[in-house]
């Protein structure tokens with residue numbers, strides 16, 4: 699998949715669309731999801747142009763990979779999710795239901811998450 703520089707998260711990174719920032723460093727931006735599905739619903743995105751988890755895992759630098767994982771720990775701390783836990787989701791491509799084609803991880807918490815896959 700070719701990276702689309704007009705996707706909504708690229709616009710957030712360029713400052714063209716506002717966001718509620720939770721944490722930011724040289725490689726990562728974390729912000730509240732605009733349409734939260736849980737009491738806590740944050741998105742963590744790399745500042746680099748990666749389309750999805752597979753692209754990021756294969757092509758990000760060691761520094762970017764480390765920064766992303768450290769950001770998870772930071773968001774968990776800032777949002778007070780350490781004790782009771784949370785769910786991390788990376789919807790990926792069509793079968794994963796990914797809507798925004800800039801790699802992102804959802805961090806969901808604040809109450810018990812529903813079953814991940816509803817069967818039947």
Ligand code: AMP
Pocket residue numbers: 706715717730731732733734741788789795796797798799
């Ligand atoms: P996904 O379906 O995994 O691609 O998730 C995209 C997420 O981006 C959804 O949870 C949306 O609610 C969220 N979203 C879309 N536009 C914005 C925005 N402008 N600011 C924050 N979150 C957004």
